Amino acid sequence: MSYLDDDIVTKNNMATIDEHSRETSVVDEYLEKIRDDGDRLKAIEYIDQLDFYDKVALLLSIEILGSSFDLLKSNGYHQWYATYKKIK
Numbered sequence: 001m002s003y004l005d006d007d008i009v010t011k012n013n014m015a016t017i018d019e020h021s022r023e024t025s026v027v028d029e030y031l032e033k034i035r036d037d038g039d040r041l042k043a044i045e046y047i048d049q050l051d052f053y054d055k056v057a058l059l060l061s062i063e064i065l066g067s068s069f070d071l072l073k074s075n076g077y078h079q080w081y082a083t084y085k086k087i088k
Contacts, residue, residue: 026062027047027058030062030069030071031044031047039072042081042084043071043077045084046076046080046084049080054076058071061074
């Protein structure tokens with residue numbers, strides 16, 4: 001079945017699907033580089049709670065900054081982690 005066979009799916013939806021697939025692989029590749037399993041799990045929890053626009057910003061940060069980007073040192077992660085520690 002092709003995307004074009006379905007009347008509901010438009011070219012815009014196809015672009016969104018392709019971008020989402022790309023987003024997932026870029027973020028997954030970044031997460032694989034986090035060596036400590038505990039840090040990786042916390043990073044996954046942090047990313048899961050982000051809204052759409054924050055996830056887009058994360059994706060752009062990873063792509064544009066490359067190896068100089070460190071999620072675990074970001075302000076957003078530190079703020080989230082402070083709350084996370086209080087809950088746990």
